Amino acid sequence: MTVDMNEFWVFGYGSLMWNPGFEFEERQPAHLFGFRRSLCVRSWVHRGTEERPGLVLGLDYGGSCRGVAFRIAPENRDAVVDYLRERELVTHVYKERTLSAMLGGGRRVTTLAYIIDRAHQQYAGSLSIDEAASTVSAAVGKSGRNIDYVRNTLAHLREMGIRDHWLEHVGRAADDLHARLPA
DSSP states (O other), rough: OOBBSSEEEESSSSSHHHHOSSSSSSSEEEEEEEEEEEEEEEEESOOOOOOSSSEEEEEEEEEEEEEEEEOOOOHHHHHHHHHHHHHHSSSEEEEEEEEEEEEETOOOOEEEEEOTTSSSSSSSSSOOOOHHHHHHHHHHHTTTHHHHHHHHHHHHHHTTHHHHHHHHEEEHHHHHHHHHHTT
């Protein structure tokens, strides 16, 4: 398989899959190798606060990740990159990288992706299901409740036929804990 360097693709593995926020010409299922989807970022802005951080997804080293690749029109490239930098690099917990991904049909493309910076203070590392669920069930940030972020992500993963067993367990446990919170 060859990589077409003239095309510009963006890889989404979390909220970008269901809320890209930019124009695209094509959307394809994509598989990224060497990184996995992980609820490993303490969110101080969108899904929590510094006092009560939430958790959002990051691409962490190891494994592989099924997600979505968006092909961007050449004339929109700069605007999309600017938008993504503003969205993803708020606290610089992510690093911008170009990574090879395989589209659903087996074609390899170069994608723009945002991976976790393990040295950043917001990196949560590998959490247990209970630790993650406890955080997710109660955190709220400027973009809403953390539990809604996890629910939306899981719903869209299901729509795409993608199973993320660990995230599914966290979602169920967070729902159970959230149901017990005072109204």
